[in-house]
Amino acid sequence: MNRSSGWVHEAFAVFAKDWLLELRTRVALGAVVLFAVTSVVASGFALAPPSGVPAEVKTALLWVVVFFAAVAGLSRVFVVEEETRTADSLRLAVSPTGVFVGKLLFNAVLMWGLCLVTVPLYLLLLEVPVRSASLFVTVVVLGSTALACATTAVGAIVAKATTRGALFGVLSFPVALPPLLVAIHGTKAAWLSGGAWRVATGDLQVLVGFILVIVPASLLVFEHIWSE
């Protein structure tokens, strides 16, 4: 077997295994989707026209919902391994890089799924006029990916802590804040601006840049988190 490509098939094996587990137990999906749908419905109930809430507030609220739904579910991939004592089986078979990339892919797909459910529902219930749909979709995809990248390693830290409680939320927030703010900014442009793409180019670049910085940083420290 080729060693350099080793972690690629490891990552895909971990990714496939995690989805198989998730579809059978629905621990993360249940938490994430329930949280998202409940909070979107509650927001829609309170803020739908004719409440007169400005669209700026709605951009922030959308990402707050997405972030907290993520907090409800993204640490599960690591916490489950520690709780069911399968983490050591994984350590014996798979390199730390393979584990991290597999879990990151899982979380990214989970975030995309979350947005696929939440965002259309949100647009529908809160009656938001979207001026540039193409830009909005791009911001949502990049923003949710960046959130997954920011919080996956934090999830691994939380899984190792003695008392987990609300730890994931507390630790994720500072790391996830930069992409969160930029995503809100970009969403505002997509909803309200005329030449939206021109306004938001910088935001998209920052989101991509953030992913390109935080993923290598996570990979660098992950081995120290994962190995005892």
Place this chain on the structure above:
Amino acid sequence: MNTTGKILTGIWIAGVTVAAFLWLPPAQGFRSPEAARIVVFHVPCAVLTFVAFLVNAVYSWLYLRSRHPLTDAKANAAAELGMLFAVLATVTGSLFAMEQWGSAWNWDPRETSIVMLMLVYAAYFVLRGAVEEKSKRARLSAAYALLAFPAMVFLIWILPRIVESLHPTNTLFSRSGLDPSYRITLWSFFAGLLAVFVWMFRLRLRVELAEARLRQQHHHDAVAEVTLAGETR
């Protein structure tokens, strides 16, 4: 730091404080020129907050490489001091903002940055409280510090793009608007506070070593032994 150093630092800071009121002219161009003197204390505190954050990240990295308990204690001490100076910078900044801009809080990028740094420190301390085993605590908190560091650099870099700033830019190094005596007083203050920083940092490490010595007296403790072995280095 020996007694002479401590006394000199005390005299130095007292001297700079007096100079800030008697020698420093009121800053024209501000809404209340007299109150603007607080800047010479405020800015060094803010700078030290960022210095502490950098020191914490560096020791966190060194810890992951060496796994030496004393290096972890250094990272922690830097974070604690960072939190202290962040609070000082925020309080002095808010006081001045009340005078200058009419409200204590304006969501200015630098205000927001420093609050985010406080949040990171808070999260760091919460994490340390949530892990019992010492070496694991050191490992996880170092890893977290190294994740938070690039995120914070990003935040500090992007915030001004998103929000308008009230703070003047680039005053510290080149600015014709402010009287040069301000720059002199400000950096003198910085030197004094930096000395305090170093002194408190070492004091914190001495506490750590004393605790290790206590543990070693009560029962054979290999971690304490390793910690103490680092003392001589």
Place this chain on the structure above:
Amino acid sequence: MNWQIELRRISKVFDERVVLRDISATVTAPGAWTILGPNGSGKSTLLRIIAGLLTPTEGEVLYLYNGERLTAHQRRQSVGMVAPDIALYRPLTALENLRFFARARGLPVRDSDLLRWLERVQLRSRAHDPVASFSTGMVQRLKLLTALVHRPSVLLLDEPGSNLDEAGMEFIRETVREQAQHGIVIIATNDTRELGYGEPLVRLGA
């Protein structure tokens, strides 16, 4: 082939608790060895250190193949381990577990191969049942199978016979005998029935 594992002055400390102190030993293939000692003497900890699951506070474990040190990747490829606190994925079926560990290790295996493997441990008929529904003995046999799926040169067993009936013990005995002919087996135990599996390597105090 020439396999060798060297334990060099291993110590492990959890906070104030010294679990292992200055342990050195050398194991050369082929053969079987035992780590002996009462409960709480650090057998599992030592085995986990040998497996690379735990970093010793001091000292190191060297894996040598023809005198060359193995990389972390090579070491993962050549070690299989079974321990009470190393679990399988209970919601997944026997076949899915086996398939995951084979694929994660980069083995190009087909399901027909895996089913033949399951046949060997009398789990063929339960291949499509979730592990959660298995008895202790069945789980133990499946664990042993996943530890052997990549044909490791080094097999580490922590209390392999606990909760097993006589038929299960016979299966373990056979596996150990087979592995000891071409590779290395290290067994941590204080079960008198398992003492005869190999030569004592380390005897730990309480």
